[in-house]
Amino acid sequence: MSDAERILVTGGAGFIGSHLVDRLLAAGARVTVLDNFSTGRDANLAGAAGHDRLSIVRGSVLDAELVDRLVADSSTTYHLAAAVGVRHIVADPLASMLTNVRGTENALASAHRHKVRMLIASTSEVYGRSDQVPFREDGERVLGPTWVHRWSYSTGKAMDEHLAFAYADMGLRVSVVRYFNSYGPRIDESGYGSVIARFAGQALRGEPLTVHGDGAQTRCFTFVSDTVHGTMLAATRDAAVGTVVNIGGQHEVSILTLAEMVRTTLNPRAEIQMVPYESYYPKGFEDTRRRVPDVTRARAVLGFEATVTFEDGLRQTLDWCRRNYAGKPVMH
Numbered sequence: 001m002s003d004a005e006r007i008l009v010t011g012g013a014g015f016i017g018s019h020l021v022d023r024l025l026a027a028g029a030r031v032t033v034l035d036n037f038s039t040g041r042d043a044n045l046a047g048a049a050g051h052d053r054l055s056i057v058r059g060s061v062l063d064a065e066l067v068d069r070l071v072a073d074s075s076t077t078y079h080l081a082a083a084v085g086v087r088h089i090v091a092d093p094l095a096s097m098l099t100n101v102r103g104t105e106n107a108l109a110s111a112h113r114h115k116v117r118m119l120i121a122s123t124s125e126v127y128g129r130s131d132q133v134p135f136r137e138d139g140e141r142v143l144g145p146t147w148v149h150r151w152s153y154s155t156g157k158a159m160d161e162h163l164a165f166a167y168a169d170m171g172l173r174v175s176v177v178r179y180f181n182s183y184g185p186r187i188d189e190s191g192y193g194s195v196i197a198r199f200a201g202q203a204l205r206g207e208p209l210t211v212h213g214d215g216a217q218t219r220c221f222t223f224v225s226d227t228v229h230g231t232m233l234a235a236t237r238d239a240a241v242g243t244v245v246n247i248g249g250q251h252e253v254s255i256l257t258l259a260e261m262v263r264t265t266l267n268p269r270a271e272i273q274m275v276p277y278e279s280y281y282p283k284g285f286e287d288t289r290r291r292v293p294d295v296t297r298a299r300a301v302l303g304f305e306a307t308v309t310f311e312d313g314l315r316q317t318l319d320w321c322r323r324n325y326a327g328k329p330v331m332h
């Protein structure tokens with residue numbers, strides 16, 4: 001990457017965005033972050049702050065004029081800004097949807113207007129509760145009813161993808177990535193974003209680790225360095241233009257097993273408590289039982305493979321949590 005490359009990262013103060021910023025700076029790019037710091041944090045950019053090739057703009061992707069100016073000034077825009085995490089969406093469905101749809105439309109329209117290469121961050125939530133596991137990019141999406149707010153995150157992100165493909169038809173060079181449960185240092189200690197963060201916070205405070213439902217639901221956790229690597233490949237490979245690619249590892253872990261691993265590492269005396277979904281989420285919450293990516297397209301189009309093992313990634317993550325969480329309250 002030459003230092004002539006000017007990269008805009010929306011959501012660059014967030015968990016994945018800040019790791020992406022670090023990697024782009026290391027590769028020699030000029031980087032501008034646009035973030036409203038709603039869930040993003042200064043601490044995430046502490047290592048990058050003050051870098052002479054980094055600018056940080058505090059503002060919203062809902063500010064179309066600001067977005068247009070920043071996108072126009074970039075050669076590639078990575079659009080990661082979003083209201084993230086099913087719990088946030090359930091807590092404030094309207095604002096979340098507007099951010100996730102209108103914010104993306106602003107970024108896409110500007111990228112199209114100024115002929116800027118674009119990467120859109122989507123999610124494995126798009127597949128909903130499909131049982132066609134592993135999830136293939138061209139597989140069915142199975143969603144619950146529209147009055148169950150948790151599905152609006154999936155729907156909003158799917159709308160982003162539809163918008164991206166509509167702009168692609170009009171000539172925009174855009175790629176979409178669907179992330180599968182990214183984790184690593186800087187995971188959100190409020191516990192909204194990641195079940196790993198929630199378990200780590202609970203274990204470190206000596207509270208019970210609360211497993212929702214029967215704990216048999218599984219996820220494929222993807223270490224953030226792999227997430228970022230796949231993202232950069234998707235934003236730079238010509239073969240990825242106009243397509244959507246799963247970015248995830250294939251190692252499936254049940255939530256109960258995860259709780260046991262976190263407890264063993266951080267606090268063997270902590271209890272594991274099974275709690276019904278209704279005690280945490282509004283009535284009618286519907287979870288996805290298994291979420292496994294089909295990685296055929298990621299291999300073929302990007303030459304991408306997640307390389308960090310879950311054991312290694314979890315160790316690095318929990319080491320970081322131990323240094324950064326202890327004693328801090330976690331929201332419930």
Ligand SMILES: NC(=O)c1ccc[n+]([C@@H]2O[C@H](COP(=O)([O-])OP(=O)(O)OC[C@H]3O[C@@H](n4cnc5c(N)ncnc54)[C@H](O)[C@@H]3O)[C@@H](O)[C@H]2O)c1
Nearest residue numbers: 011014015016036037038039040060061081082123181182
């Ligand atoms: N972490 C995951 O496992 C995961 C999984 C699937 C998809 N994603 C997607 O990846 C992207 C990054 O997620 P993350 O995990 O880093 O979450 P995050 O909450 O840490 O990052 C989102 C960032 O967007 C910013 N933001 C929110 N609203 C904004 C607005 N109106 N204007 C400007 N900035 C705004 C937040 O302040 C935050 O810095 C999101 O698009 C998310 O939907 C993440």
